[in-house]
Amino acid sequence: MSLIVDIRKDLGDFHLRTSFEAGNGITGLLGASGSGKSLTLKCIAGIERPDEGHIELDGKVLFDSKQKIDLPPQKRGVGYLFQNYALFPHMTLRRNILCALHAEKDRQKKEKVLEEMIRMMRLEGLEDYRPHQLSGGQQQRAALARILAGRPRALLLDEPFSSLDAHLRDSLKIELRDLLLEYGKEVLMVTHSRDEAYNMSSVVGVMDEGRLLAIKPTKKLFADPGSVAAARITGCKNIAAARKISAFEAEVPEWGIRLTTAGEIRDGLKAVGLRAHYFNALAPQNRYRVTMDSEMEEPFETIIRFRYENQEPDSPPLWWRLGKDRRPGTFPEELGIAPANVLLLYE
Numbered sequence: 001m002s003l004i005v006d007i008r009k010d011l012g013d014f015h016l017r018t019s020f021e022a023g024n025g026i027t028g029l030l031g032a033s034g035s036g037k038s039l040t041l042k043c044i045a046g047i048e049r050p051d052e053g054h055i056e057l058d059g060k061v062l063f064d065s066k067q068k069i070d071l072p073p074q075k076r077g078v079g080y081l082f083q084n085y086a087l088f089p090h091m092t093l094r095r096n097i098l099c100a101l102h103a104e105k106d107r108q109k110k111e112k113v114l115e116e117m118i119r120m121m122r123l124e125g126l127e128d129y130r131p132h133q134l135s136g137g138q139q140q141r142a143a144l145a146r147i148l149a150g151r152p153r154a155l156l157l158d159e160p161f162s163s164l165d166a167h168l169r170d171s172l173k174i175e176l177r178d179l180l181l182e183y184g185k186e187v188l189m190v191t192h193s194r195d196e197a198y199n200m201s202s203v204v205g206v207m208d209e210g211r212l213l214a215i216k217p218t219k220k221l222f223a224d225p226g227s228v229a230a231a232r233i234t235g236c237k238n239i240a241a242a243r244k245i246s247a248f249e250a251e252v253p254e255w256g257i258r259l260t261t262a263g264e265i266r267d268g269l270k271a272v273g274l275r276a277h278y279f280n281a282l283a284p285q286n287r288y289r290v291t292m293d294s295e296m297e298e299p300f301e302t303i304i305r306f307r308y309e310n311q312e313p314d315s316p317p318l319w320w321r322l323g324k325d326r327r328p329g330t331f332p333e334e335l336g337i338a339p340a341n342v343l344l345l346y347e
Contacts, residue, residue: 003154003186007043007053007063016040016050016210022186026177028201028218029190030233036210037190041156044188045080046073057186058153079147083159085139087131093142094127100149117145121179137172144179154186161196173199194235198222206230224263227347228271236273236343237319244269250344255318256310259286262340273343276303276321281328283336292331293317302327306335 006019016036020027029037042048044055044062052065061069062076073080087096097117101110118124121141131139140160147155160176161169177200180187191197197204198218205215208229214221225231231239240254244265250272251258259272289309294317296303302324305317320335 002056002058003044003188004054004056005040005044007040007050007055009039009043009048009050011039014210016043018207018210018212020205020212020215022188022203024184024186025202026180026187026189026200027215028197028204029188029207030192030194030197030204031190031207032192032233035207037207038158040207041080041158041188041190044076044154045078045156046071046076047080077153078156079150079152079154080156081143081147081158081160083162085131085143087139087143087146089131092128092130093123093134096131096142097146097149100146113149117149120148120182121145137175140172140176141179144176148183152185154188155180155183157187157189159191160189161191161193176200194233206233208233225273225343226345228273228345229347231271231273231343231345235275237276237321238274239271239345240315242269242272242345248339250342254312254315255308256312257286257288257308259337259342260339261342261344262338263344265344266346268346269344270347271345273345274318274337275341275343276319278337278341279320279322279335280337281332281335283338285336285339286342287334287336289333290335297324300324304331306331 003022007016009016016039018036018040029040031037039048043050049070050063050065055063057077062071063069094114097114098110101113104110118127121144123138123141123145126134126138134142161172173196189200201218203215204218204221206213206225213230214226222234225234228239240252242250242252244267245251245258247264248261249258250261250265250269252272290306293305293307300323301321304320306320307317
């Protein structure tokens with residue numbers, strides 16, 4: 001089963017141009033606010049209409065500008081989970097879920113689906129509660145139960161953790177991921193959080209200013225984002241312009257260093273990225289003299305900002321992030337980084 005999306009939409013100065021295919025499992029769309037990820041979801045759901053393009057779910061065309069096909073939302077077979085869950089506040093949990101079964105006339109079938117959803121979402125005993133009596137996590141599962149009761153072929157999640165506090169958000173990520181995998185169909189989730197994208201998704205696409213920059217299996221994307229924008233969106237703190245010197249060596253004038261790479265450098269190299277966690281005082285390669293600039297303490301990690309010995313004076317310091325138990329008593333005179341951890345960025 002697959003979801004195929006190839007659409008274009010113009011909204012004033014904003015231009016959405018995105019094309020991808022998602023299969024079974026959870027696909028994440030990662031990007032900052034205004035990047036076009038939620039607009040993409042709304043076009044798939046039929047809430048917004050693309051100017052042109054094609055949307056297809058499991059062989060069924062939902063939208064095609066050339067064929068003049070534009071199915072209404074209720075005929076698309078997709079479930080859309082809004083950021084605020086959109087539960088009806090005056091209805092009990094039971095009534096909220098039954099709303100998704102209004103077309104089913106058989107009362108016994110309705111009750112069977114209701115019981116199945118209550119059990120799947122672990123909401124037993126809460127059937128007569130109204131939304132304001134439920135916790136944030138219970139509201140989220142109630143909204144999912146209502147959507148899944150309608151048996152959608154694909155599920156669209158719009159920032160599913162944005163309305164939850166940090167503690168609840170962390171505790172629910174794995175729980176929701178497991179529930180969605182049990183659901184067993186296409187799930188497309190948009191988020192601005194790289195941690196949520198990494199934790200929840202088997203495949204991640206990166207969006208910026210209406211364009212899909214890359215879409216890859218999650219670990220491959222973070223290991224090789226491919227572009228400056230994708231590297232920034234996936235959390236790389238240290239990025240600088242670079243030029244190719246040889247097949248496995250790049251020069252970074254801003255930092256005053258040359259870096260050996262594990263991957264072969266193609267023509268057209270624009271920049272390199274070094275993730276803050278990967279510096280090591282004992283690493284034998286890409287090792288240069290450094291001086292400490294500043295330090296900031298977090299609850300469980302330390303961020304040290306440093307400068308290379310020959311770094312340009314007006315360039316920003318680099319970030320080194322490490323666990324508090326790894327914080328050296330004396331700042332090292334040199335830091336290195338493995339060639340495999342040098343990100344090669346081409347646009």
